[in-house]
Amino acid sequence: MKPFDLPHELRITEMAWPTRIVLGPGAVERLPAQVARLGMKHPLVVTDAGVVKAGLAQRIFDVLRKADVPFDVFDRVQPNPTDRDADEGLAAYRRGNCHGIVALGGGSSLDAAKLVQLLTTHPPPLSRYDDATGGDRFVEDNLPPLIAIPTTAGTGSEVGRAGVATLPDTGRKTVIFSPYLLPKAAICDPELTVGLPPHLTAATGLDAFTHCVEAYLANGFHPLADAVAIDGIQRVARSLPVAFRDGTDLFARTDMMVAALEGATAFQKGLGACHALAHALTPISGVHHGLANAIVLPAVMEFNRGAVAARLARVAVAMGDSSAIREDVLAGNAIERVRSLCAELQIPPRLREVGVKEEDLPRIAQKAFEDASHQTNPRRCTEEDLLAIARSAF
Ligand SMILES: [Fe+2]
Numbered sequence: 001m002k003p004f005d006l007p008h009e010l011r012i013t014e015m016a017w018p019t020r021i022v023l024g025p026g027a028v029e030r031l032p033a034q035v036a037r038l039g040m041k042h043p044l045v046v047t048d049a050g051v052v053k054a055g056l057a058q059r060i061f062d063v064l065r066k067a068d069v070p071f072d073v074f075d076r077v078q079p080n081p082t083d084r085d086a087d088e089g090l091a092a093y094r095r096g097n098c099h100g101i102v103a104l105g106g107g108s109s110l111d112a113a114k115l116v117q118l119l120t121t122h123p124p125p126l127s128r129y130d131d132a133t134g135g136d137r138f139v140e141d142n143l144p145p146l147i148a149i150p151t152t153a154g155t156g157s158e159v160g161r162a163g164v165a166t167l168p169d170t171g172r173k174t175v176i177f178s179p180y181l182l183p184k185a186a187i188c189d190p191e192l193t194v195g196l197p198p199h200l201t202a203a204t205g206l207d208a209f210t211h212c213v214e215a216y217l218a219n220g221f222h223p224l225a226d227a228v229a230i231d232g233i234q235r236v237a238r239s240l241p242v243a244f245r246d247g248t249d250l251f252a253r254t255d256m257m258v259a260a261l262e263g264a265t266a267f268q269k270g271l272g273a274c275h276a277l278a279h280a281l282t283p284i285s286g287v288h289h290g291l292a293n294a295i296v297l298p299a300v301m302e303f304n305r306g307a308v309a310a311r312l313a314r315v316a317v318a319m320g321d322s323s324a325i326r327e328d329v330l331a332g333n334a335i336e337r338v339r340s341l342c343a344e345l346q347i348p349p350r351l352r353e354v355g356v357k358e359e360d361l362p363r364i365a366q367k368a369f370e371d372a373s374h375q376t377n378p379r380r381c382t383e384e385d386l387l388a389i390a391r392s393a394f
Contacts, residue, residue, distance in 0.1 A: 020185040027189040032067030038145040040100025046113035047104040048077040072096030081112040089116035101146040107155035114163030127169035131177040139178035148183040153256035154204025156264020158186035190253035202345035207290035209236040211263030218270035218376040225269035232262035237319040270376025274300040280367035285356040299393040307379040
């Protein structure tokens with residue numbers, strides 16, 4: 001088949017948004033062209049053991065070798081990275097006399113790679129750049145270029161301006177945010193997600209979904225983000241169950257990669273109480289980020305229902321309801337549709353089923369209240385509200 005005979009989902013498309021995005025099955029073949037475009041002389045590939053084990057790192061190495069691109073590798077990023085990952089990555093960068101970074105993996109590898117990138121030109125400690133204390137003002141526009149290659153369709157960190165790590169000085173998941181951390185290119189190749197097992201396809205995909213839903217419901221006027229978020233909701237509703245059942249379906253995998261890009265683009269508008277709780281559930285109870293979002297989301301939607309019924313109605317329509325139905329009915333349908341989507345994806349409906357302990361709920365609510373995500377929740381929430389939401393999801 002010639003390229004122009006292929007449907008859009010199976011072709012490689014390049015878009016500026018504002019990251020250069022190379023999207024489509026086989027897109028990794030375009031990595032050397034992006035390395036050359038960005039003038040990377042000797043990139044450091046930053047990745048993790050899971051990606052290596054899945055054979056995905058080898059695929060990238062082969063592409064680089066075939067194009068005679070010299071590179072070094074740091075493949076020891078831990079899940080939910082800390083300052084140690086950034087320090088070790090930086091040492092590898094210096095040892096290899098590298099220029100430029102290729103970040104390969106899920107959210108953890110992409111985040112860690114951005115922090116390595118920051119430390120190449122900025123003095124430690126990383127806590128100096130903590131967004132919560134206005135640290136973004138110390139980040140300058142002198143970073144080496146970074147190309148992000150996601151191996152999951154979830155966080156959307158490939159088009160995000162933040163790197164997240166748990167730091168000893170702050171004692172929490174710390175967001176380091178700057179427009180200069182936006183990758184110079186994202187190579188989104190759905191073939192890299194084909195081997196992702198169904199439970200991780202579901203959890204990461206529902207993270208992308210939660211980004212779209214929370215951004216759409218978030219306080220504030222951002223019609224661009226809203227339009228993008230609604231499109232993402234539609235894509236997840238139609239394609240995540242397909243990708244869950246048949247991981248090799250490239251239409252569904254491409255759709256999910258797009259939804260992940262859309263979620264992370266849309267949440268420039270803000271997130272909500274669901275992410276505030278998820279950001280506490282991962283460090284305290286060890287729940288996977290996407291899974292935590294998926295379990296808490298219906299309870300957060302219930303909490304928000306009175307404040308954003310019209311928006312919830314739009315969510316229901318994006319998920320397949322008829323717009324002729326009464327708005328208040330549609331608002332309820334949206335919550336039910338999210339519950340049944342999670343059930344179809346075999347997400348346990350209660351926090352107690354994923355190892356969360358009841359006695360930890362007050363601490364989770366306290367940490368969630370300290371998290372900035374709930375500040376854009378469409379209904380104001382107190383620490384007590386967050387505790388009540390966590391209890392209803394327990
Ligand atoms: Fe998320």
